[in-house]
Amino acid sequence: MDFFMAKFSKHVALYQKTSYSEITASLWLSLRLQLLAAFIISFIALMAVIGNFGDFPFKLGTPGLVGLALSYASPIVSLLSSFLTSFTETEKEMVSVERVLQYIDIPQEEQCGSVSPHLDWPSHGQIEFEHVTLRYKPSLPAALNNLSFKINAGMQVGVVGRTGAGKSSMINALFRLTPICNGRILIDNLNVAEVAVRELRQSFAVVPQSPFLFEGSLRDNLDPSGGTSEEKIWEILEKVHIRTLIESAGGLDIQVKESSVTFSIGQCQLICLARALLKSSKVKLVN
Template sequence: MRQVILCIFCAMNSFLTLVRAFSFAYGGLRAAVRVHETLLYKIMNAPVKFFSHTPSGRILNRFSSDLYTIDDSLPFILNILLANFVGLLGVAVVLSYVQVFFVFLLLPFWYMYSKLQFFYRSTSRELRRLDGIARSPIYSSFTETLDGSSTIRAFNRQEFFWEKFIQHVALYQRTSLSELIASLWLSLRLQLLAALIITFVALTSIIGSHGNLPINFGTPGLVGLALSYAAPIVSLLGSFLSSFTETEKEMVAVERALQYVDIPQEELGGCPPANLDWPSQGQIKFQNVSLRYAPTLPPALHNITFTIPSGLQVGVVGRTGAGKSSILNALFRLNPICSGCILVDGLDISNIPIRDLRSSFAVVPQSTFLFEGSLRDNLDPFRKIDDVKIWEVLEKCHLKNEVETAGGLAIHLKESRMLFSVGQRQLLCLARALLKSSKVLCLDECTASVDTRTASLLQKTLSSGCGGATVITIAHRISTVLDMDHILVLDHGVLVEQGNPKALLEDEFSRFSGFTKASTM
């Protein structure tokens, strides 16, 4: 009969353990997926201002270390916490049943235990936060060094960046060492507390064996049972508090991830344009547009008004900080304008859903970017264009021979800079923009980091391959906009001059003429 009861208890224990493990694994995975999806959605819909003020290493830390903790470590430690709690509760019940006086020890024991765990938990939580904070600069330093490796070598500053990286690693190691020392501090005190409990059980057993008390506590069976349950209490106390504290520390990862859930979001709403081919003409009007990046900063654009007829190629020039790139920021709604309105084919872009707005324009940025994958996927990510059209555009961009030599459209761009030069990558970005067949094409200083020959090729491609699209070129080199149809000259966010470049050059007192003379000196 006893064997049957023991078998039933063993079967129930195995079943409940299996249910507990499955519940934590399944529930933890579902929760981690939801946190990841929410975090990714919030980051993808964050305004540009968030990325300009937040280091990339900090974002990478959230999506790597913190999400790994939520995916893997947190469900595991929660499972251990529940097992330790049930085991510790069972030990307390057995000791209270075997040794009645143990009940009187529970109150002072709980007081000392709560004091220990209070000091340790409050310290460990802050140490874990410091651990996460100290890890972010390592990611940032690593990515910055990789991105700027050519510049670092050019200025022979390898030792400086190496020492800077070592400093970040040393700071992170100090926080990790402090966390380890705090854990050893707790372990020593828990062992002393467990020794006190075992001593109390042994003393009460000895006293009870002399028969001086009305109830006998010294029967060999009860003493053996009490000591056998009191002996592992050291590991149970340490495991419970450690798992409880580790759970709190792992929840710091959830706290850090949820910090990005509350970041401001772009306004995605609006009324889609009735014309599915919008913009069909490419006419752009700025009416008294003002733009300010922060309330305390001067306006980047101040009461700008101009009209770009459809199919016109316009160059925007000015000194650094004049507001050239702010024109595109306002057009793409990367930053909200303070006043005025922008009309594209007669529609106010503030009423158009921001995703529809940006997908309707084509842009070639100053910093080229090619995705990892095939060249064809880079040029046509949505697979809507046939290969014949792609080859035609590559020929217009003077890249057909280079692509054929490299292996065709199927070549894998795992490390694009090994296959194409900086200028060729810029031409590939231009080809990607032309394949979009948008009526509005924007170029943000795309000739700033290329040689004169590539800049000339870009200009020839724009002159012959835009198909009547409206082209807005933010000019770094004055020579690249001399053949444009129209010029906008900005100064401190104010439109100070506009007109045909040839007419402006003939006026020796014009701002554009002064820029041209200065660039040829």
Template structure:
């Protein structure tokens, strides 16, 4: 007998270990698969998706929901299987010991199914509300941290604290509702378990007096039935709790799978590029129309222009004139509605996105540096030696600050907070210089630097970018007076194009190429300098 018990104990231990390992391994593999697919979908999503989706919602998917899939879901599935097998075993033993227990199974299962269905449908929706109410908290964290200086400047701390407390209060309400629903279920399960134990005991007493036509077994079997009926309350509670928790955890899977269907950028192209493309950097916009949303007016309206390779072009215009839209169309961040863009004789629509964007360099309006070493930020592909990197930093007048901060091996803090905004912009310009491409795009690269540094940057761009095609987006005309050409945009239309050339006495000679439309500056020479005449202001 002892040998049989040892065999059963050993088999139970081995099977329990196999079950736990299988769920842990299978859950980990599934979580890795879901994580990789989600990350790939988000990386390949178009810019419009991030413009329309709050950052807190994305962070919630990547943090709380993925943590649930990684950790909680495999654990709760393991418990669900164990409790289910335990309940089936108890039902078999009670049916074998007391035949009258079979009469209780159907009504008991009916009541139990009604209770669990009502609780599951409620708890599932409560979990959805819990996940939805958590997203504004993440969003508030991001907004308050990013805009802390602005909040302090306007003395709006109380407003944001009150709004954050409102978000936390809403989240606590949903969490409290989940706890109350769980207590509601626990009370009813205890009533059901007490009824099972009472029914087993009453049937044993009645059967012992011979009032029933069937034999209910020996007192030992009756004691066995009562001992197995007693833990039914905990098993019923564990089974329904684990089953309900599994459904609630699957809400996280459902929320993550929603992002598996987000629109994706078309990364493929049918054009094989030469390794040296673009050769000259000539860019032609042929009747290009760009619209960000169907309900919005076009940002570019039939734009046609040619940027000769190796020239430096400045683009100015009021806010919303379509300056940044030119770069969005060039990098295919937003699909154009009509027309085509030709770069050195190749339609960029036929080029894969990864190839296209890897052949251009850009300095964005909002500089961004990744967490890691400064060398990895400046040369992420590790194709430049230290001497070349230092030369690029020297051209951008940021070498001394980098040496004082710790050199190329210094660890950047999150979003490059080790440097000021202007210094981060200079580092982004140095990164663009290191890319060694024929096309360089600058989106307000001097917006966050002082006048003296901006003048040095203009000199660096003029001297170091000779022979390159440079497209500079600017609000101030003084920023782009040294350029070969100046384009003026208004409501997505090219309204003026001037050719500026270095003249005598350091002046600028401006050759008008188009008529001025209302409200835009006209550039004229005035005594060897530059005169900006305001028209229509």
């Protein structure tokens, strides 16, 4: 409840900030329009007076014509402001249209795969990269260039490389976060490109390079799908040596924030490690 209230008031504050600036801007516009209109009317009045003396090029002629000119000039304020308001409104609405068009153009991930793997896939955990080439953008050089290797089931493999060598890119390729442009990746002889992304990403446990905690209770963070027993969670926490830390922080039901201030980066990493260990997956990736 508190969480939603806080979120709500944050959004309301943001909305009020923008609408305040909008109102100020439109008041400033209408002030300037009124000044412009006042200038036009005074110009006509001045011309009417001056035009009567001497031979001036703009003669308004009879007092009737002067009255006509003045009566035509007076609604100019409202006309000008309504014209400009509709103009700016159209412009503003067009921004929404533009935004929608922008979202339409975002390429969508393919939701369903052509093969549906077994429930217990991957049952062994053999990973095979065959001539994998990955490019983040067509104009950029390949982050992974013709990479081939095979990791047999049950092996623990560490990939070592300089920073920027492409270690994280291998995980991106495996999870299909970035599509590969050449080659294929097989897990237990099943091409990952043929599996639905949702199932693919559910099948592995990963500890990302930058630890990620989402907003919610610590229990949800450790066991997002639910269903793991309390003892099991504590056992894993014991294994990654953060049991005492969690106990002193207030147990599994404490709320964590996305921009975690409660835990240090290292502690977040351990929580992510515990999350990966709790997932009974044959393939575990630690970045």
